[in-house]
Amino acid sequence: MPIPTENVGSLPRPAKLQAAIADYDAGRITHEELKAVQDEACKDSIERMEATGSPINSDGEQRASSFATYPLAETLAGTGLADNLAGDGQYFAIFTDGHHRQLPRLTGGPFRYKTYAADYLRDAINMAHKPLKQAVIAPSMLYLLYPLDGEIEGYTREQFMEDLVDECEKDIRLCFAAGAKRVSIDFTEGRLACRNDPNNPWTGRGMLEEFIALNNRVLDRFSAEERKNIGIHTCPGGDCDATHSADVDYAELLPSMFKMNAGYFLIQLASETDKERVYKLLGEHSREDANGVPQVCFIGVINPQNPRVETPEEVRDDLLLASKYIPVERLGSTDDCGFSPFSIDVKPKHGSPDFARDVAFQKIESRVKGTQMASEELGVA
Numbered sequence: 132m133p134i135p136t137e138n139v140g141s142l143p144r145p146a147k148l149q150a151a152i153a154d155y156d157a158g159r160i161t162h163e164e165l166k167a168v169q170d171e172a173c174k175d176s177i178e179r180m181e182a183t184g185s186p187i188n189s190d191g192e193q194r195a196s197s198f199a200t201y202p203l204a205e206t207l208a209g210t211g212l213a214d215n216l217a218g219d220g221q222y223f224a225i226f227t228d229g230h231h232r233q234l235p236r237l238t239g240g241p242f243r244y245k246t247y248a249a250d251y252l253r254d255a256i257n258m259a260h261k262p263l264k265q266a267v268i269a270p271s272m273l274y275l276l277y278p279l280d281g282e283i284e285g286y287t288r289e290q291f292m293e294d295l296v297d298e299c300e301k302d303i304r305l306c307f308a309a310g311a312k313r314v315s316i317d318f319t320e321g322r323l324a325c326r327n328d329p330n331n332p333w334t335g336r337g338m339l340e341e342f343i344a345l346n347n348r349v350l351d352r353f354s355a356e357e358r359k360n361i362g363i364h365t366c367p368g369g370d371c372d373a374t375h376s377a378d379v380d381y382a383e384l385l386p387s388m389f390k391m392n393a394g395y396f397l398i399q400l401a402s403e404t405d406k407e408r409v410y411k412l413l414g415e416h417s418r419e420d421a422n423g424v425p426q427v428c429f430i431g432v433i434n435p436q437n438p439r440v441e442t443p444e445e446v447r448d449d450l451l452l453a454s455k456y457i458p459v460e461r462l463g464s465t466d467d468c469g470f471s472p473f474s475i476d477v478k479p480k481h482g483s484p485d486f487a488r489d490v491a492f493q494k495i496e497s498r499v500k501g502t503q504m505a506s507e508e509l510g511v512a
């Protein structure tokens with residue numbers, strides 16, 4: 132079987148769509164008018180991703196407010212916030228360029244998603260000619276909606292966790308029911324949990340093991356056969372061409388991360404300074420048998436924050452080097468992250484989101500070609 136290749140999920144929203152979101156927040160256009168612009172962006176995303184030769188694609192998350200907030204609010208400004216939430220939650224990330232992103236705050240129970248990822252997928256699937264994947268948010272990110280200390284009156288932490296696990300399981304099951312071939316769980320908070328940043332209190336609480344246990348509560352509800360197609364994505368964050376935890380050593384995260392019983396992992400790597408060391412760590416810590424499934428390591432070969440397009444030869448060479456440490460039957464390729472996990476992202480290093488979209492499709496094409504070349508070289512094509 133050739134080396135599999137898969138994107139993480141998002142693409143930059145076209146400038147026209149970002150303007151429409153601002154108009155919607157300001158009440159200048161209706162939801163129907165916004166949806167028409169989203170439809171156009173989704174169709175363009177799917178068609179251009181399919182044209183790269185990629186075997187599996189996504190709608191570029193063009194309808195989502197962000198990879199983390201899609202279940203909770205229609206837009207990043209908080210339009211259409213779900214019940215029992217207020218806008219003023221904690222920072223989940225502070226980025227290297229100084230900007231931050233904030234989560235809502237839970238004010239009571241029960242906790243319910245307002246939108247499931249499958250609500251987007253049902254529209255996308257009608258536009259696609261090849262299989263689609265869908266990204267969903269990890270329970271460990273939404274766990275941060277609950278106050279760090281104390282309990283919400285009338286809604287205990289454990290009640291919240293039970294509701295959260297139910298909702299995350301439902302989010303994944305609905306994706307498969309809507310026709311997703313694969314579902315990956317975004318786990319950007321994993322590496323950030325090791326950061327210990329005094330400006331962002333939760334990152335100093337040693338929450339990684341708690342996150343892993345919570346995510347396994349969801350994964351354990353799926354059979355081994357189902358978990359082959361359920362992945363975990365790790366990265367140091369990506370927004371406005373900046374990261375939030377690239378200075379955290381992978382050696383702190385990876386031994387814990389592979390305790391999650393997922394069948395595959397989408398792992399930022401192209402932008403690491405010492406890739407070979409990380410390949411070695413992946414070989415050491417990924418498991419042949421994670422409660423019935425082998426853990427396939429999809430290494431990042433494309434950096435979505437850098438406008439320079441990687442060549443297929445560079446992609447091939449990364450995979451060949453990684454294959455020295457990771458068995459080829461458990462090796463795949465991916466992008467380091469989504470190209471724009473948040474809906475409002477001007478892609479400053481690229482100059483504009485529209486140009487960044489053009490670059491993204493060229494990068495995906497290089498990934499697909501380079502992965503094919505590596506498969507041939509390794510005799511698995």
Ligand SMILES: [Zn+2]
Pocket residue numbers: 139319364365366367368369467468469472
């Ligand atoms: Zn990411």
